[in-house]
Amino acid sequence: MNIFKRKYPFEGSTLKDSLLYAVIVFLILYLLKPFGLDRAKSSLLPCIMFGVVTFLAQIIYHFFEVLVSRHVKVWRVWHECISIFCLILFIGICNFFLLCFWMDISIFNLPVLLFFLKTTFIVGIFITAIAIFVGYNRSLRTQLASMIVKNADEQTAVMVSIHDTAVRGTDLQLPINDFLFAESVNNDMVIYYRQDGKLQSHTYRMTVAQLLNQLPYDNIMQCHRSFVVNINNVVEAKGNSNGYTLKLDSCSATVPVSRSYVPKLKSFLG
Numbered sequence: 001m002n003i004f005k006r007k008y009p010f011e012g013s014t015l016k017d018s019l020l021y022a023v024i025v026f027l028i029l030y031l032l033k034p035f036g037l038d039r040a041k042s043s044l045l046p047c048i049m050f051g052v053v054t055f056l057a058q059i060i061y062h063f064f065e066v067l068v069s070r071h072v073k074v075w076r077v078w079h080e081c082i083s084i085f086c087l088i089l090f091i092g093i094c095n096f097f098l099l100c101f102w103m104d105i106s107i108f109n110l111p112v113l114l115f116f117l118k119t120t121f122i123v124g125i126f127i128t129a130i131a132i133f134v135g136y137n138r139s140l141r142t143q144l145a146s147m148i149v150k151n152a153d154e155q156t157a158v159m160v161s162i163h164d165t166a167v168r169g170t171d172l173q174l175p176i177n178d179f180l181f182a183e184s185v186n187n188d189m190v191i192y193y194r195q196d197g198k199l200q201s202h203t204y205r206m207t208v209a210q211l212l213n214q215l216p217y218d219n220i221m222q223c224h225r226s227f228v229v230n231i232n233n234v235v236e237a238k239g240n241s242n243g244y245t246l247k248l249d250s251c252s253a254t255v256p257v258s259r260s261y262v263p264k265l266k267s268f269l270g
Helices: 016-034 044-069 077-103 110-154 208-212 259-269
Strands: 159-162 171-177 179-185 189-195 199-204 220-224 228-230 234-240 242-248 256-257
Touching: 016 044, 016 110, 044 077, 044 110, 077 234, 159 208, 171 189, 179 208, 189 208, 208 220, 208 228, 220 256, 228 242, 228 256, 242 259, 256 259
Parallel strands: none
Antiparallel strands: 159 171, 179 189, 179 228, 189 199, 220 228, 234 242, 242 256
């Protein structure tokens, strides 16, 4: 699926995000000293002023962005790209007015305005990439948390049976929400589950494919070539598009989601 058509839950910008991007602008200006800042006796104060204007511009812009988002049925990645593009334009114009005031330049000086906006967009592309990457992966974790509660509640009464393929093996019956995860070790599967509120484990003779066939539920998914996890019991997900680490309820161990299974996780999240 085209990444630009993926859903991008609109959450708006936080003060923390706005402050972060303002600090990035300050550092870029202070270290690179464009727009004649290298000729100033002291570039610290102007750079701080540009950072403050950037922060205030974001606050004002996001107020109107929230109003616009209410008229968009599904906010997607391409909406977010256009929104950030417009934000960069707004920040650039606001900082251009500050530049005109600081250097006594006419606000109708088109060549200076175009040069300023071009430089702002070059810097903005870098910040945009960071903003979309951080925001998209944050939204994945948010979707995961909300989905966990929904599925766990719906499957409270569901019982599952895990059959040991060994000749003298014993079967395991338990509520689906008590199954945590399973790890493949050689030709066996080590099943981790809750029993009477305590973590238990048992080794069964079977493969990953055989276990998945016995647990035909959407929330039971293979997340690594050696791991199967019950998404209902995930309480925290850390990582990015290259891979995740899942923390489970009532379990100190973590479960990896390898890069090849990240698309499956995203598809599962919808």
